[in-house]
Each structure stands twice: as C-alpha cells, then as structure tokens.
Amino acid sequence: MGGSRGGASGLSPAQAEIMEIVWDRGEVSASEVREVLSATRPVARNTVRTLLERMEEKGWLRHREEGRTFLYSAAQPRRATIGQKVREVVDTVCGGSAEALVAALLDDRGLSAGELMRIREMLAQARATRAKKGGS
Incomplete structure (x- = not known):
C-alpha cells in the first residue's frame, strides 16, 4: 500500500483533516486544531500534539515558536494531497x-467544454515535456 513517494509520506484520515484546518487558517497552534476537531468529537490534547509532530516529521508541516507555543503552517501545498488521493484511487x-x-470520469460525470479545453492543454503540455525528455 501507499508509502513515501518522493517528498512527504501519505497522510492518515485524521492527518488529512488537520491539513485542511491548517490550509484554511494558514497558521495554527495545537490548541486551535484541538478546538476545531473537538466540535465533532472528543480529542485529547496529546493526540493532537502527536499528530502534528508526526506530520512535521513527514514533511507536511513546519513550525515556528512564539513564546512557549508552536505555530504550525503547511509545508506542502493542498494539491499534494489531491495527488496522493488520486494515486490511491x-x-x-x-x-x-x-x-x-x-x-x-467521462462515463459517470462528463466534462464541460471548459474542462475539456483545459484537459487538452494539459495533455499537450505533458506531450511536449515528454518529447523534451526524449520519451515516446
């Protein structure tokens, strides 16, 4: 199953939920994350701190210290999780x-004219990149 691919390792569902909070807010403390998560279920302070530390070890977060408080921000763009989820699917x-x-996607959802145009542009770019690298 999924392991490390290049930069950061994959995220558990709880870690992905925390990343959404970080991306939405920009910078958060462990207590702010706990407050948001506690709105839907009880979460222990130590659990949140452990999750944040592991996410930093995996390269998803970075922190800065303000007094005795660690403030966490995203080290990976939101797009990184989209790629992870697509690989999983x-x-x-x-x-x-x-x-x-x-x-x-085509059979079940279909594409708008704008989506189709942007996808064609992405395919053309991918083809040009592959040609530059000497691929087929």
Missing part, C-alpha cells in the same frame, strides 16, 4: 490504470 479502485480512472 488508481491503485485500489482502478487496478493501477489511470486510463480506467479517466474513462470512469
């Missing part, structure tokens, strides 16, 4: 086939 739901994922 391709690997687990689509049998490793990106083509199957695209076919499912």
